[in-house]
Amino acid sequence: MKDCDLQQLVSDISERVFQKPFRHQAYFNKRLRTTGGRYLLxxxxxxxxxxxxxxxxxxxxxxxxxxxxxxxHLHLEGKGYQHRDTDFRILLKKTNAPRFCSNLDQGNRRRRSLKQYTYVCVNCGTIYQRKIRLNTARYCCSKCLGKLKIKK
Known part of the structure; x- marks a missing residue:
């Protein structure tokens, strides 16, 4: 499907379901990641x-x-067009429009590693769990002010 086909489809749905014309542009945007579509105010x-x-x-x-x-259509009519507005929710039900699109899983996105760092106080033996590595020369134990050592 191309942008011109999408434009025609949007115009047809607007006339058939809403009985109102769609006078603007509709096009595909491949930069959208998690959302199915977007209306630009x-x-x-x-x-x-x-x-x-x-x-x-x-x-x-x-x-x-x-x-x-x-x-x-709600925005152009000056009514409540946001997801939380009553006008919007009523029109969704009336036109049988979904509230959310199906999951567009983005499995190729980079995720932060879930590595855990464990530090032990040399004096009192208190254990600290951290997600982010810290500089042991700069930080000390909060209980006895002893030196910290990374536990392997």
Missing amino acids: QSHNIEINPKAYEKYGLKEVEGIIRHELCHY
């Missing part, structure tokens, strides 16, 4: 994550479009 454009189409198909994208069109 300044330009009134709608961006759709292409991974939602690749992973789940046209039915998922139609749900995302309905959700974003709820934001779009």
Whole structure:
């Protein structure tokens, strides 16, 4: 599916479901990571994550479009367009739009290692667990002010 096909699909859904025209741009944005789509308040454009189409198909994208069109039409009418607003929730139910999109798992993102560092006081033997490594020359035991040693 290309951007021109997406534009036509958004216009069709807007006319069919909302009985209102969609007068702005709709396009794919491959920089979106965790969200299925986004309504832009300044330009009134709608961006759709292409991974939602690749992973789940046209039915998922139609749900995302309905959700974003709820934001779009309510914002242009001056009503509550945010997720917490009653107008938005009512329109979601009325148009059978999903509140959330399906999981777009980003398994390739870098994650911080869950390495644990254990330090022991040389004097009193108090044990400290830390996620971040610390400089033992700079820090000391909080109980007896003794030197810390990393435990292996």
